[in-house]
Amino acid sequence: MLVWFLPVFLILLMIGLPVFFGLLFAPGILLWLNGQERDIALLYRNVYNGMDSFPLMALPFFMLAGELMNRGGITTRLVEFSQALMGHLRGGLAHVNILSSILFAGLSGSAVADTSALGSTLIPAMERNGYSRKFAAAITAASSVIGPIIPPSGIMIIYAYVMGESVAALFLAGIVPGVMVGVGLMVMVRLLADRYDLPKAERIVQRGQTLSEGESFISFALLRINIAGLLVGLYHGVFALIGTLDAAKPEINSWWIMLFMLPVAHIIVMMVRKRVSEDFRIVCKKAVAPLQTPIIILGGILIGVFTPTEASAIAVAYALVISFFVLRSMKLSDLPSILMKSALGSSTVLLLVGAAVAFKTVVSLSHAPEQLADSILGLSSDPLILLFLINVLLFIVGMFLDAGPAIIILGPILGPIFVDLGVHPVHFAIIMSVNLTVGLATPPMGLVLFVASSVSGEKVETISKAILPFLAVEIVVIFLITYIPAISMTIPRLTGFVQ
Amino acid sequence: MFMMVLNILFAINTTILRIGRALAWIALGIMVAVILIQVFFRYVPFLDALPWPEEAARFLMLWMTGLIAPSAYRWGGFVAIDMVPQALPKAICAVLMIVLLGLSTLVLIVAVQLGWQHTMGFGGNFDSSSLRLPLDWFGGTDTKIKLRYMYGSLLFCVVMMLVINIELIIRSVFALVSPDTELPDDDSATNMVRAD
Numbered sequence A: 001m002l003v004w005f006l007p008v009f010l011i012l013l014m015i016g017l018p019v020f021f022g023l024l025f026a027p028g029i030l031l032w033l034n035g036q037e038r039d040i041a042l043l044y045r046n047v048y049n050g051m052d053s054f055p056l057m058a059l060p061f062f063m064l065a066g067e068l069m070n071r072g073g074i075t076t077r078l079v080e081f082s083q084a085l086m087g088h089l090r091g092g093l094a095h096v097n098i099l100s101s102i103l104f105a106g107l108s109g110s111a112v113a114d115t116s117a118l119g120s121t122l123i124p125a126m127e128r129n130g131y132s133r134k135f136a137a138a139i140t141a142a143s144s145v146i147g148p149i150i151p152p153s154g155i156m157i158i159y160a161y162v163m164g165e166s167v168a169a170l171f172l173a174g175i176v177p178g179v180m181v182g183v184g185l186m187v188m189v190r191l192l193a194d195r196y197d198l199p200k201a202e203r204i205v206q207r208g209q210t211l212s213e214g215e216s217f218i219s220f221a222l223l224r225i226n227i228a229g230l231l232v233g234l235y236h237g238v239f240a241l242i243g244t245l246d247a248a249k250p251e252i253n254s255w256w257i258m259l260f261m262l263p264v265a266h267i268i269v270m271m272v273r274k275r276v277s278e279d280f281r282i283v284c285k286k287a288v289a290p291l292q293t294p295i296i297i298l299g300g301i302l303i304g305v306f307t308p309t310e311a312s313a314i315a316v317a318y319a320l321v322i323s324f325f326v327l328r329s330m331k332l333s334d335l336p337s338i339l340m341k342s343a344l345g346s347s348t349v350l351l352l353v354g355a356a357v358a359f360k361t362v363v364s365l366s367h368a369p370e371q372l373a374d375s376i377l378g379l380s381s382d383p384l385i386l387l388f389l390i391n392v393l394l395f396i397v398g399m400f401l402d403a404g405p406a407i408i409i410l411g412p413i414l415g416p417i418f419v420d421l422g423v424h425p426v427h428f429a430i431i432m433s434v435n436l437t438v439g440l441a442t443p444p445m446g447l448v449l450f451v452a453s454s455v456s457g458e459k460v461e462t463i464s465k466a467i468l469p470f471l472a473v474e475i476v477v478i479f480l481i482t483y484i485p486a487i488s489m490t491i492p493r494l495t496g497f498v499q
Numbered sequence B: 001m002f003m004m005v006l007n008i009l010f011a012i013n014t015t016i017l018r019i020g021r022a023l024a025w026i027a028l029g030i031m032v033a034v035i036l037i038q039v040f041f042r043y044v045p046f047l048d049a050l051p052w053p054e055e056a057a058r059f060l061m062l063w064m065t066g067l068i069a070p071s072a073y074r075w076g077g078f079v080a081i082d083m084v085p086q087a088l089p090k091a092i093c094a095v096l097m098i099v100l101l102g103l104s105t106l107v108l109i110v111a112v113q114l115g116w117q118h119t120m121g122f123g124g125n126f127d128s129s130s131l132r133l134p135l136d137w138f139g140g141t142d143t144k145i146k147l148r149y150m151y152g153s154l155l156f157c158v159v160m161m162l163v164i165n166i167e168l169i170i171r172s173v174f175a176l177v178s179p180d181t182e183l184p185d186d187d188s189a190t191n192m193v194r195a196d
Helices: A002-014 A019-033 A037-051 A055-071 A074-086 A092-105 A111-128 A133-144 A154-163 A167-196 A213-242 A254-275 A278-288 A292-303 A308-326 A332-366 A368-379 A383-400 A403-420 A425-441 A447-456 A460-466 A468-483 A486-494 B002-043 B053-074 B083-087 B090-120 B148-177 B188-195
Strands: B127-133 B143-146
Touching: A002 A019, A002 A332, A002 A368, A019 A037, A019 A332, A019 A403, A019 B090, A037 A332, A037 B053, A037 B090, A037 B148, A055 A074, A055 A111, A055 A154, A055 A308, A055 A332, A055 B002, A055 B053, A074 A092, A074 A111, A074 A278, A092 A111, A092 A133, A092 A167, A111 A133, A111 A425, A111 A447, A133 A167, A133 A425, A133 A447, A133 A460, A133 A468, A154 A167, A154 A332, A154 A403, A154 A425, A167 A292, A167 A308, A167 A425, A167 A468, A167 A486, A213 A254, A213 A278, A213 A292, A213 A308, A213 A486, A292 A308, A308 B002, A332 A368, A332 A403, A332 B002, A332 B053, A368 A383, A368 A403, A383 A403, A383 A425, A383 A468, A403 A425, A425 A447, A425 A468, A425 A486, A447 A460, A460 A468, A468 A486, B002 B053, B002 B148, B053 B127, B053 B148, B083 B090, B090 B148, B143 B148
Parallel strands: none
Antiparallel strands: B127 B143
């Protein structure tokens, strides 16, 4: 009888019961009918235990860091930087929109924040540059789904917690898929640019900008440290790939390599500097400080200096320092509303995660995954076909339900089935996360479509049609990720976060 | 009569939730500070890693959630699929809303009972492993914090959501039987959106 909680839950959800109550009502009522009143108390305790978690704390912190960055005026700097790099291409501002989303993804784990922050800046600019409003809104919505794929990612923190996976492994696994979505969208823009004669844009929006001495020095130092770090990473990556790292490790310490790479980085920067204009240099320098956030988060986790939760708190502190002392764009009186908005947004997610942990207990008690697995295996025993079918299912679910709640509900049910079929848990997490994230931009219920509509003033139906070519690209990427596990698994394997 | 109850509930909810929101953002700010202290003490030479920041931050996170989630609920911030209700005629939609609120009330009544047992029961009497009130600094005795002060966060949350649910049910009844009646309106939600 207990197995009926799943259909009951789905019906309640479809008629509009909030997911939080559905997650508790459906299993609760069936436990009661089954005479298992004692387990209802367990349900309540698991809501509490589900919320009482240190790793989960990263969720409000990353939300807060993203909100601080956004309000601190970092978005404008990122857009100017993207435009300096890609504005001169045909369909320039559309490329700028996508690149800004990729960069913004490293600061915030939310597609909605991405759409509202970048949309309010870029949609009017694209319209002035000759793009139709529906195209501008569509590309903003389509590229914003990169936000929760590239780390830090709210939905990956939730998945990792609910399913007992490593947050760091999921973060690292999301990097290549996120970049692939971005590159895929850029290819589509290039094709559309030829067809619709999309315009180029100026690389520099505002000439003659200046930089304070302090920020100039910070950018000078950070840029060289970043490039040197990248070179050290490449050095280790190359040796890891050819399998001789173990032999090289005892002889050369990473810090010595870093020390050697610093002058190399300086020479590279000086070589590039000669080829670019003063304005271009200033725009790039202004983006250096904001773009340290993803480096601090991933660098700290990779080196093992701090946990993802601590990394998220450091990201908040860094965002505060940047907004108050470098950009000087924020006042103390702005803080309460920013903190309140982050607390408000994260509290609903934390309650949902708590309810999901309680729900998961009943999922295990009911043996629903085993029965569902039998039904799914009855369709086919070929994992490739099953992965195709599950992608279709996830895509449909994503059309109607937000990515976070969908992961909370489906993760505990589908995860164990596919892991038993031999799909790596991290690989399956990425398939689910990317698929459900793309669902945020699919009609009829895609959340970012509504946000793009409110930012642009264009109807949701019109944006829904204009977004179709970009959705096609994202579907292709989903299937590439599904059938080529190396796309998501290579970086976590190389860094030792996945065996 | 109904309008009077609604006005009283509205006034109580608005006041308590406003205080709750203020405490919640302060809790979030302190959470960040506590975690930064944890990292600082771990890496600065000659300082020992502190035992309490992790539990203190969890304590604050639980209370942040408990204090502000009812506001999110009142402002319609809980995720739901509203395609079916939106597709229905207004009157049927209002009836469906009352039914759904009734189901939520049922969940919340059970949650309040279980929450009370959880908080005030045997388990709540245990001491926290690392949190203490340093009363010895003021000449008293060092006191460990009981777990019930952490458990209480979820109890407070469900109690407030239950009270809000009653307010929402009365509002839905008005929407069904007398749609033109002017109801008290909490403009804090609108103000927060405008602040963006």
